[in-house]
Amino acid sequence: MVLVYIDHANGKIKKSSLEAATYGVQLASKMGTSACAVALGTIENVSKLGEYGITKVLHCTDARFDSFDARPIAKAVSEAAISIGANVVVMSFNQNGKALGPRLSVRLKAGIIPGASSMVDVSNGFKAKKNVFSGKAIADCEILTSTKIVSISPNTIPVAIVGGTCTVDAFNPSLTDADFAIKVRGVEMVKGDIPLFEADLVVSAGRSLKGPENWGMIEECAKILGAATACSRAVADVHWRPHHEHVGQTGLAISPNLYIAVGISGAIQHLAGVSSSKTIVVINTDPEAPFFKAADYGVIGDAMEVVPKLNIALKKLKAG
Amino acid sequence: MELKEQAGAGAVTVINVGPADNEQIIRKALAVGADDAVRINAGEDVEPFFVASQIANYAKGKGYDIIFTGKETISYNSFAVGGMLAELLDLPFVSQATKIDMEGSKGVVHREIEGGEEVLEVALPFLIAAQKGMAEQRIPNMKGIMSARTKSLEVVEAIAVDTYSKIAHYEMPPAKSACKMIGADDMDMLVDLLHNEAKVI
Structure with missing residues (x-):
């Protein structure tokens, strides 16, 4: 049984x-x-x-x-x-x-x-x-x-x-x-988000976005797709994004159907948390970024230019 | 060490299950302030149940208020030692803990859950599997390194334990097919590939 x-x-x-x-x-x-x-x-x-x-x-x-x-x-x-x-x-x-x-x-x-x-x-x-x-x-x-x-x-x-x-x-x-020795004092859930752990689609970004003010396009991309947002350790460490969004060795390990990594170089510690994703898209200015070796689709370019274009293309698809 | 300093009393023992080579790391823990140390003499490649059983055997009856473990090993990523040890010692267990504050004899522990965090209250004694955020890592100074040389490092022989599982063999992950490069101005093409080829959106 x-x-x-x-x-x-x-x-x-x-x-x-x-x-x-x-x-x-x-x-x-x-x-x-x-x-x-x-x-x-x-x-x-x-x-x-x-x-x-x-x-x-x-x-x-x-x-x-x-x-x-x-x-x-x-x-x-x-x-x-x-x-x-x-x-x-x-x-x-x-x-x-x-x-x-x-x-x-x-x-x-x-x-x-x-x-x-x-x-x-x-x-x-x-x-x-x-x-x-x-x-x-x-x-x-x-x-x-x-x-x-x-x-x-x-x-x-x-x-x-x-x-x-x-x-x-x-x-x-x-x-x-x-x-029952453990009592719950409180639970703080992230509001309005799709839980990262169970998400089928994830849009993630790293330090090369230069600041938390540039996350609008990442959030927009996630919203169009119905995806969760994630980030690299460097980003969580400087508090641009909350710690629970951090994926990688010391953060959450995830295996969504689609993982879009924007401006993340792909250090082994990061790959540890995401490499079992079914499809990986990497957008990075550096053609030598190690992440391209683990990716299915790669785009060499500046996130600030590529992501807004991607968002327009996704909107077109969603509009059918 | 942070909890001991806040309380202004108490002692910290560090324990490791492994070969003599590990004493370098154990001395480092003594150098940043642990009071004494134990090494259970064992081989390097042992399963979580073996490790947990050794620590439980040593800790049983010694009255430790809090036992800390890490959340997982970076080799086998099993997350198993903490939970097994808690069960062997019949202690309440908080895994994936990111923060702890003591309120008298109660610990207030933050635990990461899917999509958020919960704040838990648990009376001593208990076991915590800590993850990143729990404490600031300390670097040993010269005074610490000198004093670590004279601190007690007890070596205990391992007890015999049943084997629960083994790794039959290892293999490499399937090779990833080459990454398809798409022009930065060709986002319609990327979306088309994700929709029609990868079929993920």
Whole structure:
């Protein structure tokens, strides 16, 4: 049996968890079994997981689970895994999954592949690929324990609706108030933006834009595309853009379908966070910029001239 | 070190799981102000569960109020040691933490989440996986380097731990096809390629 951990924000199932559900369902079918899900907290419409191929959802509606706290969640998920006899647990390698996976690994005495980027190969052992050395190499990781955990990098697999229905069972893990040691004082979300982590399209810019006042055209480009905005570390360090927009080794790692990099040279630390993007466009004045080697499409030119032209061309496309 | 200075009391122990070569780095940590250090003698290429088990075995029962780890290694990018250690010691765990302030025996910790940040409150003891922004990196001065030579660096042999996983082999990422160059005045062409060839917009 495969168990999928469903992560949520404000009562809504995250897209990254729908990817995990799809991954879990496909893995279960390779293993000749079915996939269940565990959902913790006040979450709307968990029965829709049936449409993705999940056969049963264990749902604990305890509101103490509405915010993320890795310790009680690891306890509850391991209890769910044991109760249904799951030998594989699947979750997203998102911010919460990065905290939960290792805890659960210890709790279930289960080896983990943190950040898998391929479907598990079950033909000879239990192996999946994962990017290592900041994307410079790929490791084929094998889990040796009888229970296994796979956390999957976002955008590893497209969400697939297969049609179907599932049962929803009430689930009441045995937890006390002492298990919930972390209280949320406040949450500050960036307003009006598409969350970078889940964005399909990203427009990013670097220091060669010369100042935060020049970001208008980047924001306009993102708006036309329905894309999220991002930036290089240098830009976040001088506070031209907020830190949460920083992608790269020390910032967020993303893998959107389209990454447009404007005025970013492409240092290895930056590439580490974006090189798994499906299509990369690089706009830079320097023809020797290392980023062109990682790019699919390149434009040599000054951002101040190229981006406004790009915006006009995009508007034409959108106007049909 | 910042927390110790703010509190005006306390001690900072640094711990590393690895070979003797790592003592250079450990001495650096002592030189910027750590009080003592421990190295668990182990090979270089060990899995996260091994590392977490060694640290847990050492730290258990020693009454540390806060344990800090990094968020990930830059080699395997697994984000695993902090969470595993927290579970082994049954401690509350805040990952991807960018800031901490103490309010008495409570930590107020900022944690990065998708699309924003949350501010959390957690009572001692707890474990934090810190990321960029947590503290300003210090550079050792001569006085620190001299005093580091006489500080205690305990070496402990590693305990045996079950193997959970291994890397079967490595491969290179698929070669990227050559970058298609487009003229700076040809943005209609770029948009057309993104729409019809790459099919991403």
